[in-house]
Amino acid sequence: MSIVLVGGGHAHLKCLLDIRKKPLPNQNIYLISPDRYQYYSGMFSGYTEGLYSIDEIRIDLKDMSEKAGVTFIEDKITEVSVTEKTLLTKAGTSISFSVVSFDTGSFIEGPSSFKDYLVQIKPNYLFANKIKEYRNVEFPVVVGGGASGVEIALAITAWREKNGYPTNVTLITSSKLLPSSSSKASTLIKEIAVRKGLSVIEDDSVGEMNESHVITQNGTSLPHSQVLWLTGPSPSGIFKKSSLPCDQNGFLLTEKTLQAKGLPFIFGAGDCMTLEAFPDLPKNGVYAVRQAELLWNNIIGYLNGDVCSTFTPQRHFLSLLSTGNKKALLQYGRFTIHNKFAWMLKNKIDTDYMKKFQN
Ligand SMILES: Cc1cc2nc3c(=O)[nH]c(=O)nc-3n(C[C@H](O)[C@H](O)[C@H](O)COP(=O)(O)OP(=O)(O)OC[C@H]3O[C@@H](n4cnc5c(N)ncnc54)[C@H](O)[C@@H]3O)c2cc1C
Known part of the structure; x- marks a missing residue:
């Protein structure tokens, strides 16, 4: 039995923490990422401006995996075979899975x-x-x-x-x-x-x-x-190429349980997927973080034959947009304000978030 986590996005970072807290005996768990580090986009603007160092904005996936007893593989998935339950990698390896979860983010594709x-x-x-x-x-x-x-x-x-x-x-x-x-x-x-x-x-x-x-x-x-x-955001080509259920743009199509439509042994979270019940949900880190709360429990629930929990997006969320020189624009519903306090709040939320994965 193998559980394969593809991509080191927000939801899989939380899975690694969950696994570390409560190890799963008799399971081989893998994390596959094309790079050893996961970079946190919430701090990209601060890094660009010179407020954060590179080590402050990145998470060591190999180190986190080792601490959780998960095998880290530095490689990239290029295709999925649903019938054989295998993943093909860029390096030419074939990896078998009982359950696979995708948290591979999105791309940006100009003309x-x-x-x-x-x-x-x-x-x-x-x-x-x-x-x-x-x-x-x-x-x-x-x-x-x-x-x-x-x-x-x-x-x-x-x-x-x-x-x-x-x-x-x-x-x-x-x-x-x-x-x-x-x-x-x-x-x-x-x-x-x-x-x-x-x-x-x-x-x-x-x-x-x-x-x-x-x-x-x-x-x-x-x-x-x-x-x-x-x-x-644009989708990765993997899902379409592998004939997995996709929305009209090529993002993996999932149920509210984060399971691919009709394929309960394939999970998806974050930008790489579209929830069939909420097709217009914007793709941003806020929802990826929320989905992280239920992903690992649902994977375990599926393996144990339990009912999986469903994800319902929050109606409003706090948006904090850095505007430079340690000021930010805060928006919550229709409330909008621009000041230094908003940046301090953003800095606190982002640095606290990173601390969870950096020790
Ligand atoms: C410049 C910029 C700033 C942003 N700022 C914010 C912000 O402040 N707040 C916010 O909420 N959102 C922000 N976003 C959006 C945010 O980055 C995404 O919504 C969020 O990162 C999605 O998280 P995720 O977990 O889906 O995947 P990601 O965080 O993108 O992680 C996906 C991971 O999967 C890996 N991967 C990709 N393909 C493969 C493959 N084939 N095999 C294995 N691994 C693979 C990638 O290398 C990466 O490590 C920003 C986006 C950009 C471009």
């Missing part, structure tokens, strides 16, 4: 014609090195006006200001900034961005790109030194 000019920051172990190189380029251009695009564009701006570089960062978005937030939050973040010297191009999108310039649909031409593409 293929722009591929040569985009900075690749996903999977998340690429982020730290790539952003370090990118934050001091001559003409930084970020695409995407959602939380991650805004946060990283502001963090690059703050880092450049502190380190004597021109704050000539441009953010291009096809909507208003923070389109999923209230109009009050969108207006406020725009004011903050403009005050900090970030040039914001709203309601426009990238039409063309060559090695030196971006040309928007509305005809604005700007120089770039590669483009940081931070639009919405």
Whole structure:
């Protein structure tokens, strides 16, 4: 009997803690990740701005696995055979499983014609090195006006200001900034961005790109030194390729129990999957952390023939978006405020979260 955890995302980190607390005898448990470290995206903006060191934003998966009695395999899953219950890896190994769980996150896929000019920051172990190189380029251009695009564009701006570089960062978005937030939050973040010297191009999108310039649909031409593409999440190709149940975009389709539709021995959590009952749920770390609470119990429950618990997303969640220089925008429901306290709260939540996995 083998339980295979694929990817070191939020839910699998919690599984490792659960296993360490209550080891499971007579089970071989594996964790497979293409990198020994898992990097925490909640602290990406702080890292970009120079507030955190690399060791503060990453978790040692090999060390955590060893402490839990789990075998760590540094490799990447490329395909699943449902009939044979095996996983194929990039290194060419075949791994058998009784239960497999995917927490492999999402990707960011810009248009293929722009591929040569985009900075690749996903999977998340690429982020730290790539952003370090990118934050001091001559003409930084970020695409995407959602939380991650805004946060990283502001963090690059703050880092450049502190380190004597021109704050000539441009953010291009096809909507208003923070389109999923209230109009009050969108207006406020725009004011903050403009005050900090970030040039914001709203309601426009990238039409063309060559090695030196971006040309928007509305005809604005700007120089770039590669483009940081931070639009919405894209799926990994594994699920479709393996003919697993998928939503229309190729994310693994799961029941509320986090079990793949019709395949109860396959679990999924976090960005890599879509819950059939909540297809429009945004993909962010907040839900991945919540799903983590029930994933391991459900895996054990399934193996013991028990009924699995169901996941219901919270209606509102606290959103804290760092805006640079230790200030943050706090949103909860329709409540919005921007101040230093919000950043202190974000810093406390993020550092407390990391401490759970770093000792
Ligand atoms: C710049 C940026 C900033 C963000 N900031 C925030 C934020 O502040 N708050 C928030 O809630 N969300 C934020 N997000 C979104 C957040 O990163 C994701 O929603 C969250 O990380 C999803 O967690 P996860 O557990 O699904 O997977 P991830 O945290 O992405 O982890 C997936 C893991 O699986 C591994 N993996 C991938 N493919 C394979 C494979 N084939 N085989 C084995 N392993 C594999 C990856 O290497 C990675 O270690 C941000 C995103 C970005 C891009």
